[in-house]
Amino acid sequence: MRLAPRLLVAFGFLATLGTAGLGVLVREDRVTAETKRFSDEVARACESTRVEIVHQAERDKKLVGGACQAGELVDRALVSLEAGDFSERRLGFAQLVPQERVAFDLDELLFAVEGGDIVGAEPKSLLAKKRREVEAEIGKGPASYAFRTAGGLAIVSRCAKASHGHTAGLMGVRHVAPLLAQRGSALGVTVEEGTREARPDEVTASCTVSDGHGAAVALTVAKPKAELSSALLRIDERILLAAAVTMGVALLFAVLLARSLGRPLAELAREARLVSSDAAKPLAGRVKGSDEVRELVVAFDTMIEDLAVTRRRLAATSRVAAWREVARRVAHEVKNPLAPIRAAVETLRRLRARDDPAFDEYFDEATRTVLAEVHRISTIVTEFTRFARLPQPRPEDVDPADIARHVVTAHEPLAEETKLVLDIAGPTVHVSADRDQIVQVLTNLVQNALDAVRGLAGARVVLRVESDAHGRARFTVTDSGPGISRDIAARLFEPYATTKAHGTGLGLAIAQRIAIEHDGELSYLGPGDDGRGAMFRLVLPPEGPKPMSEAPPSPPPSV
Structure with a gap:
């Protein structure tokens, strides 16, 4: 129990004890x-x-x-x-x-x-x-x-x-x-x-x-x-009123004493609870008290200043670490095409040095290899730029069913032997979203599903759109392909995580970022209902993306 309540209880007990004996005698007569x-x-x-x-x-x-x-x-x-x-x-x-x-x-x-x-x-x-x-x-x-x-x-x-x-x-x-x-x-x-x-x-x-x-x-x-109980209660209330008057004087003194001791501590506790949310403010000049209280206030203000500095350093360190990891992966992806480029150039130098008659024949093949790998590097850099500088969403009122219908129509010519199905489950509620970015996410999911089932017998890809009980739009893409291995699933939305020979591994990372910036969620649900293939779900809230409180961190000047 805090100091102020303890003082109130003590003074109240003494005042009550003085009136209790007289109150009992008066009550017995009135009750009869x-x-x-x-x-x-x-x-x-x-x-x-x-x-x-x-x-x-x-x-x-x-x-x-x-x-x-x-x-x-x-x-x-x-x-x-x-x-x-x-x-x-x-x-x-x-x-x-x-x-x-x-x-x-x-x-x-x-x-x-x-x-x-x-x-x-x-x-x-x-x-x-x-x-x-x-x-x-x-x-x-x-x-x-x-x-x-x-x-x-x-x-x-x-x-x-x-x-x-x-x-x-x-x-x-x-x-x-x-x-x-x-x-x-x-x-x-x-x-x-x-x-x-x-x-x-x-x-x-x-x-x-x-x-x-x-x-x-x-x-x-x-x-x-x-009614009798009410009358008896009124008798009790009158008796208690007399006790309350006596207690009031004692409690007034207790309150004055408690305020001088308890208020500085309560203010300190209130600000301490705000430390975790980074909303605590310095107490100097706002809290008065004894020398001990003032020393505690100085120590508290010093602590929250140190915490603020530590938070800023930690945020900066986290951003640097994140971009360092992305830079490492970009460097790894760029390094892969550099190996064949280096091999082709070294071979050309050796053939040229000994005037090998095969130089002219190999020159055309080597230059094609170099150009192809340079194009691959250019693609990696372009995709990374898109990931690093994704534009801020421009929300508008959109119909989820209309977006799904557009994506399916655009991919029907590419489906070939695959059965591409659009499943609209009942009326859908409009949401606020950037239409182009949502189309980009669904295009990535549908294209990945088509790639996964290409060449398989009875291939099937389903895009289902519906509204849940909270008015959120849900897009679910399911395919009948071979599925996703457990090790890939664990890092599916990380940059450069891919199972495709021709992919960059940034598609799902970009899609995940778009979903997050729309205050939504993109998740891998595992195999489909029949235990085959893969199932992805995009959930969008009706109110759309929240205004950004601060600009996203800029990418590093170089990789």
């Missing part, structure tokens, strides 16, 4: 009072729910009773019964029942006449009730209500009206569950029918509601302890 208040609130919620159920039952009784005494449906049915045309008008009365249920805002409504004959009901399942049960329910005289517990608690309101020896009545039912849910939502509690044990995370209260006819239903009201 808050717990009692919460339990009383749950009990009041149960009682108010019981009262609301009774009031709702009274309202339903009054509503249904009024429909019997002065309602149009009951009166018209009694008149029809007296007139003797009830059977003809029965269907019309039945169709009025759903409308009456909606108007009364009831869950169930049943309309019956004398003998328990059900005229209409909503829902239709009530039509299956037995006539004796209906007659017993409705025929009990004045409007009343009772509780029904089967299938969930419900308020059953009923009434009957008699006229000239005929009777008609209504029975309405209201399910209590929605009322319980409404009350629970309004009071922030859960109201359930019946009794149960309280769970650890809640407080419960029970009460009983009666219909006055001997039916009593128990209710359980439960309220999560989250």
Whole structure:
């Protein structure tokens, strides 16, 4: 742990210890009072729910009773019964029942006449009730209500009206569950029918509601302890606030002390983390502190200056070493044609010295040899110049499929007996690239593949172009040739690495450099999917080559 946190912890502990004892005593008293208040609130919620159920039952009784005494449906049915045309008008009365249920805002409504004959009901399942049960329910005289517990608690309101020896009545039912849910939502509690044990995370209260006819239903009201926990948490917060005020004074002193000691060290650590990225800056004049800190700052500034010098020297050494290796290989390639040139010239000198009659005959052959090898040297130097002074990419919006199509079309006349196939795998996403340089890379890959399969039976070269999931363009060149040996594959992209008798070995090196300058990748994947030949892949990002932060190193003035 750093110095500043250690000081903060020490002073904070001392301040907390002084208020902890008093805080515990105050908390116990407040917790007891808050717990009692919460339990009383749950009990009041149960009682108010019981009262609301009774009031709702009274309202339903009054509503249904009024429909019997002065309602149009009951009166018209009694008149029809007296007139003797009830059977003809029965269907019309039945169709009025759903409308009456909606108007009364009831869950169930049943309309019956004398003998328990059900005229209409909503829902239709009530039509299956037995006539004796209906007659017993409705025929009990004045409007009343009772509780029904089967299938969930419900308020059953009923009434009957008699006229000239005929009777008609209504029975309405209201399910209590929605009322319980409404009350629970309004009071922030859960109201359930019946009794149960309280769970650890809640407080419960029970009460009983009666219909006055001997039916009593128990209710359980439960309220999560989250509100109680929040109240207790507020108590704790107030106690902690008192402790925080005390701690604040102590911590302020600790912060001032820690800043004077810790800030210089933190600044030094921050700059030290930037050393690896070469972004560290001298600290002199920016960091103040004791004599020891100032000595450390001087040592750090000296170190980053030495590192900067070392990096520059290392970069210069690396560039020199790289060009030295290239120069060595160029010298080796140039030295090879010099041997036959020297042999031809020495032979001409010997023949001329002894006036050999074969001089004239050999002269033509020797000069052809010298010219051919000079041309070979010229080719090596030209290819090296192209490799050393490759122009900077000029990116433009290009279609990968169009580039691949152009390369295949250009090489079809050279394919001879080889089957050259263009495989465009679905729509390709345009990328930003130097079209000429990408054509140069693909031309090199396709030409190498054609050279590898020339003269083989069933020769085949495939150029496949596609877009991957990241929007990058992928060109894959596969041939059915003899493949590439392991020792050549290890240095395939190095300058002058080739298996061709007529090649310079710079083609793939140039192609690799073009791919890198496009922020892409050119790689050898090994044999094809059938285990034969060779497979190369060029991957180009959609955003194209990045702007060069610095010019590439110039080639040496001479090799």
